[in-house]
Amino acid sequence: GDSxxxxxxxxxxxxxxxxxxxxxxxxxxxxSLFWYVQYPxxxxxxxxxxxxxxxxxxxKGFEATYRKETTSFHxxxxxxxVSDSAVYFCALSDPAFGNEKLTFGTGTRxxxxx
Amino acid sequence: xxxxxxxxxxxxxxxxxxxxxxxxxxxxxDAMYWYRQDPGQGLRLIYYSQIVNDFQKGxxxxxxxxxxxxxxxxxLTVTSAQKxxxxxxLCASSIRLVYYNEQxxxxxxxxxxx
Numbered sequence: 470g471d472s473x474x475x476x477x478x479x480x481x482x483x484x485x486x487x488x489x490x491x492x493x494x495x496x497x498x499x500x501s502l503f504w505y506v507q508y509p510x511x512x513x514x515x516x517x518x519x520x521x522x523x524x525x526x527x528x529k530g531f532e533a534t535y536r537k538e539t540t541s542f543h544x545x546x547x548x549x550x551v552s553d554s555a556v557y558f559c560a561l562s563d564p565a566f567g568n569e570k571l572t573f574g575t576g577t578r579x580x581x582x583x
Numbered sequence: 584x585x586x587x588x589x590x591x592x593x594x595x596x597x598x599x600x601x602x603x604x605x606x607x608x609x610x611x612x613d614a615m616y617w618y619r620q621d622p623g624q625g626l627r628l629i630y631y632s633q634i635v636n637d638f639q640k641g642x643x644x645x646x647x648x649x650x651x652x653x654x655x656x657x658x659l660t661v662t663s664a665q666k667x668x669x670x671x672x673l674c675a676s677s678i679r680l681v682y683y684n685e686q687x688x689x690x691x692x693x694x695x696x697x
Contacts (some may be wrong), residue, residue, distance in 0.1 A: 501683030512589075512673050512688035513626075520683050558625065562684035569633065570616065570641070571686055575625040 471496045471566075475559050475574035482549055482581055490544040490557055490577050492533075498565025502526075502535055502542040505558040507576070513558065516544075551581045585610045587689035589674050594694045596668075604659045604692045606674035615657035616675040616686065619643060626673065632657055633679060661694065668696045 476491040494500065501520040505513040517526030522537035531546045542559060559574040587608045596602045608615065614633050618626040628641030632651040646665025651657055657676075661668045671693050675686040 503685065505688075510691075512587075512690045513675075514688070515685060518683070518685060564683075568679075568684040569614075569639075570628055570631055571684055573625045575623075 471500070471561060471563050471572045473559050473561055473572055473574035475557075475577050477577070478556075479578040479580060482579070484551055484581055484583050485548045486581075488544070488546040488549045488553075488579070490559075490579070492542045492544065492559035492574060494540050494542065494559075494561050494572075496540075496561055496563050496565070498563045500561040500563045501568075502533070503560045503562070503571070504531070504533055504542070504544050505560060505573075507556045507558065509555070516557070549579075549581050551583055554579060554581045587674060587676055587687060589672075589689040589692050592690065592692060594692055596694070596696050598696055599663045601663060602661050602668075602694065604661070604672055604674075604694070606657045606659065606689060607655055608657075608674075608676045608687075608689075609655060610676055610678075610687060611654075612676035612687070613654070613679045614677045614684075615651070616677075617641075617647070617649065617657070617659045618673040618675065620671040620673060620691075629659065629672075668694060670694060 503518045504516040506516045517528045519526040519535035525534045556576045560571045590605045616631040617629040630649045632638035648660045674689040677686045
């Protein structure tokens with residue numbers, strides 16, 4: 470079956486540091502890829518997405534590039550802020566299964582210290 | 584504003600009681616989902632529904648039941664058969680797209696069984 474593997478957390482960085490959260494996947498079909506963010510006590514919000522190889526999703530200073538050759542979708546941000554502290558989930562949608570559901574990684578907790 | 588509402592935000596129940604969590608969406612989405620989230624874990628799919636009057640079991644359906652009588656509503660009942668019901672429950676919805684499945688999430692209900 471499909472799976473998503475994320476970098477183990479928690480990750481703690483100082484404000485203005487560079488962020489990378491690794492995500493790799495296995496999929497039967499040609500998946501679409503997503504990053505979701507969850508702030509404390511809230512539901513998930515879509516952060517960015519990419520639907521085909523070499524697409525770059527971006528939002529709020531975050532970026533991720535769909536790399537088919539390495540089956541990866543790593544999340545990056547050049548300068549993090551305290552407000553970026555949250556849990557980040559990588560996910561995929563697989564048309565081989567009719568895009569019926571999302572497969573999520575286990576999440577990476579990010580804490581930014583001033 | 585369009586969105587997904589879940590109520591209540593916090594719910595307390597005694598062991599052995601059934602409890603129903605509400606999920607309503609006004610996004611005109613066809614598909615709806617229920618997830619369970621436990622501390623330090625990713626999201627696990629409980630049930631999902633692609634259309635009215637139809638639903639499928641997810642990965643951890645035992646001890647839960649759902650109904651989908653209206654497009655806007657997808658209530659989840661946590662029954663007394665669920666051995667460890669204390670968790671954060673998230674509802675989501677999506678348009679049924681051919682190429683990818685972008686899900687929109689509600690704010691969640693935190694259920695505590697005493």
